[in-house]
Amino acid sequence: MYRVAVIKGDGIGVEVTEAAMRVIKAVTNKIEFVEFEGGFEVFKECGAPIREEDLEEIKEMDAVLFGATSTPFDVPNYKSLILTLRKELNLYANLRIIPDLWGDREIYIVRENSEGLYSGEYEVNDGRVVDFRVITREGAEKIARFAIELAKDRNFKEITFVHKANVLRGDRFFRKIVLNLAEREGIKVNEKIIDSFTIELVRNPWKHRIILSENLFGDILSDLASIHAKSIGVIPSGNYGEEIALFEPIHGSAPDIAGKGIANPIGAILSGAMLLDYLGLDGWVIWNAVKNYVKKGNLTPDLGGSAMTPDVVNGVISEIDDQEIDP
Ligand code: 48Y
Numbered sequence: 216m217y218r219v220a221v222i223k224g225d226g227i228g229v230e231v232t233e234a235a236m237r238v239i240k241a242v243t244n245k246i247e248f249v250e251f252e253g254g255f256e257v258f259k260e261c262g263a264p265i266r267e268e269d270l271e272e273i274k275e276m277d278a279v280l281f282g283a284t285s286t287p288f289d290v291p292n293y294k295s296l297i298l299t300l301r302k303e304l305n306l307y308a309n310l311r312i313i314p315d316l317w318g319d320r321e322i323y324i325v326r327e328n329s330e331g332l333y334s335g336e337y338e339v340n341d342g343r344v345v346d347f348r349v350i351t352r353e354g355a356e357k358i359a360r361f362a363i364e365l366a367k368d369r370n371f372k373e374i375t376f377v378h379k380a381n382v383l384r385g386d387r388f389f390r391k392i393v394l395n396l397a398e399r400e401g402i403k404v405n406e407k408i409i410d411s412f413t414i415e416l417v418r419n420p421w422k423h424r425i426i427l428s429e430n431l432f433g434d435i436l437s438d439l440a441s442i443h444a445k446s447i448g449v450i451p452s453g454n455y456g457e458e459i460a461l462f463e464p465i466h467g468s469a470p471d472i473a474g475k476g477i478a479n480p481i482g483a484i485l486s487g488a489m490l491l492d493y494l495g496l497d498g499w500v501i502w503n504a505v506k507n508y509v510k511k512g513n514l515t516p517d518l519g520g521s522a523m524t525p526d527v528v529n530g531v532i533s534e535i536d537d538q539e540i541d542p
Contacts, residue, residue: 217246217277217494222253222265224296226468227478228282234480234528235280235487241532242491242500249276253296254284264296270303274459278490279304281463282483285470300461301328302335306454307354308361311437311465313444314451314485315421316509322440323369323425325362326433328454330354331385333430350385350429355392361455362427363400369425373403377412377428377436389429409436416440437465446517448479451486453493460493462486476523479515481505484531504534 223232236248251273253265261267264284273279279300286295300306309328314321334349366374376393378386390406397404405423407415409432416423416436420443428436441447447466454461464482472478484505492498512530514520522530 217496218275219246219248219490220273220276220279221248221250222279222281222296222300223250224282224284224468225254226283226285226470226473227466228284228468230473230476230478230524231464231480231483232280232282234524235483237528238484238501238504238531238535239280239487239491241535243496245496246494248280253300255287255290255293258293262292264294264299274304276459278459278493279461280487280490281461283464283466283468285468297463298333298335301454304454304459304461305329305456306459306461307357307457308455309433309452310361310365310455310489311433311440311450311452312485312489313420313437313440314449315443316445316449316481316506320421320424322420322423322443323365324433324437324440325358325365325374325425325427326437327354327358327429329430331430331432348383348385348429348431350389352388352392355389356396358427359393359396362425363397363402366402366425367400371402371424373405374425374427375405375407375412375423377407377409377426377432379409379432381408386429393427412436413439417442441465446479447482448515448517449481449485451482451484451489453486453489455493460490462490462493476525477516478524479517480524480527481509484528500535500538501531503538504531507534507537 223229251269258264284296307329309326311324330349332348336347338345362374380386380390450465452465488498488501508530513522
């Protein structure tokens with residue numbers, strides 16, 4: 216039995232996480248879900264986006280399934296729940312899979328998840344604010360290894376490394392580490408400068424199958440690449456550490472459509488598939504079921520359909536029931 220923490224969060228985070236849990240339960244009975252609260256409401260009560268004792272309990276679990284939260288940026292001292300979890304659980308690698316659900320290809324975006332401009336280190340002086348963009352040897356090596364192992368695992372001979380080494384010292388350091396490791400491991404590195412690469416990612420995305428970058432560049436590139444999946448609502452992600460991993464759709468809490476029952480659950484459902492893969496269970500069953508369903512089923516309004524969230528969940532589950540899997 217595996218123990219998975221569930222944090223549904225705010226807005227559509229609640230609906231899509233429940234959808235993902237239903238789909239996971241249709242594939243396996245080897246998971247026990249334990250729910251935790253987190254976010255702004257918890258912060259108002261205890262001054263942190265998640266309770267200390269809950270965090271300690273979560274650290275002992277096998278994985279985390281996360282929905283979405285909204286982070287107000289005008290509340291002094293509020294710290295984002297997801298950034299807190301990434302830091303506290305040491306989730307150094309963020310893998311986002313941009314799927315072509317109507318075809319048979321994916322783009323894997325590997326984002327460094329704990330350093331760069333998200334270091335949380337800053338200096339405020341009279342009239343001057345400095346955010347530190349931290350790149351460490353250890354952090355760069357770990358994320359480079361993650362991308363290279365992924366390339367080998369998926370039988371890709373090269374990775375695309377996106378940086379701004381022409382301007383930033385940190386990226387010059389990062390670049391050397393990536394090139395050295397890739398050479399030792401027999402993987403080719405296709406180097407791109409972040410600014411001109413954005414044009415390429417819009418025009419000619421599918422030739423870059425594994426894209427590696429630092430934290431903020433990876434954040435922006437993954438939102439941009441989502442246009443190729445037709446909706447940001449279908450993109451799953453995994454945040455991996457050495458002890459535990461957290462899975463979440465990359466979309467936000469979408470307060471404008473929350474509670475209307477029209478949120479696209481596919482990003483959360485595929486995050487569930489990544490979670491199963493991480494635990495050594497049958498994530499591929501969910502991927503197949505989603506792909507079969509989107510080819511013929513009614514989709515949510517973000518994809519031009521008129522389906523409600525539960526319609527998509529039911530449709531995906533009936534595709535699962537049509538597949539032969541070991542219980
Ligand atoms: O997961 C994401 O890509 C989100 O954009 C978060 C980020 O910047 O990494 C947002 C963080 C937040 O607002 O709580």
